[in-house]
Amino acid sequence: MDLTEQINQLEADLQELGSLLAKAERKRVQELLKEEQKKVEKEITAKRQQKEQQARRVADPTAATKAAYTVKITNYGWDQSDTFVKIYLTLKGVHTIPAENVGVEFKERSFSVLVKDLDGKNHQMTILNLLSPIDAGESCKKIKTDMLLIMCRKQTSKKWECLTQIEKQSKDKDKPAPNETADPSDGLMSMLKKIYSDGDDEMKRTINKAWSESQEKKLKGEDMMDL
Incomplete structure (x- = not known):
């Protein structure tokens, strides 16, 4: 089937879809028919463009061999x-x-x-x-x-x-190097701050009490509290 016949068939399909849409009463059926109409219209446009390109090649057989940048x-x-x-x-x-x-x-x-x-x-x-x-x-x-x-x-x-592989190497290069000199207690402090920030009043009072007791022990030369 050549392009002209394909276009004719698609146009006939489009016309029949229009007739069915005019008779359809259910919203869902109408939407399905409209969606199918769009697909057929898009296919018709593509076939017409293809036909135009074929016509240009027939009119100028050397066009396909001309240098294109x-x-x-x-x-x-x-x-x-x-x-x-x-x-x-x-x-x-x-x-x-x-x-x-x-x-x-x-x-x-x-x-x-x-x-x-x-x-x-x-x-x-x-x-x-x-x-x-x-x-x-x-x-x-x-x-x-x-x-x-x-x-x-x-x-x-x-x-x-x-x-x-180049993208992977670039990602690996951008990864921060581990901080070997970081204070191990930083992670604990960050966790406590988050718990304090997100906690209710009772939780905040508990943390404040534990912190105060810990500071008192430090002043007395005792080990840091065991949370």
């Missing part, structure tokens, strides 16, 4: 499951270009992305020194509406604290 993809989001590390790239219109224009190369510790001829530009991204090894053969890409999803399959199902 390359921009680096710098913004991305990521999350993970037990099996995959997922990288999300927002690329407006990526779903409208031929799938073969979207290339991703996976290696054990890296991956690179090259999206050709999207809005007159090539888009490139390379991530090196992944935190842990991935299975390049089982990793993949998924093209979604205005977004490219990169799925790196983990070799082991441990949780990643960050995406790359």
Whole structure:
């Protein structure tokens, strides 16, 4: 089925959804139909853009081979499951270009992305020194509406604290070094202050009494109170 036929079918679906919406009386049914209308309208827009691009390529067969300048993809989001590390790239219109224009190369510790001829530009991204090894053969890409999803399959199902080794080194460097000369009683004092601050009147009286007795013992040269 060519794009023209696909668009015609989607427009027919949209028209039928409109008829059903006009007859629907239940609010929930109306909301479901409206939501489906939005999805179909979005799909029609994407198919029309794809058709326009095809028409331009037919009109100018050399357009696809003309040099396009390359921009680096710098913004991305990521999350993970037990099996995959997922990288999300927002690329407006990526779903409208031929799938073969979207290339991703996976290696054990890296991956690179090259999206050709999207809005007159090539888009490139390379991530090196992944935190842990991935299975390049089982990793993949998924093209979604205005977004490219990169799925790196983990070799082991441990949780990643960050995406790359460089990020981990930077985090480790920023961690404060342990203060070996700190007074061991500081922790106890902090705890007592918090208990005092959060406690009721009875608790505050108890702490004040214990503190006063402790100070008296110190003045007499006795050991500090045993709380």
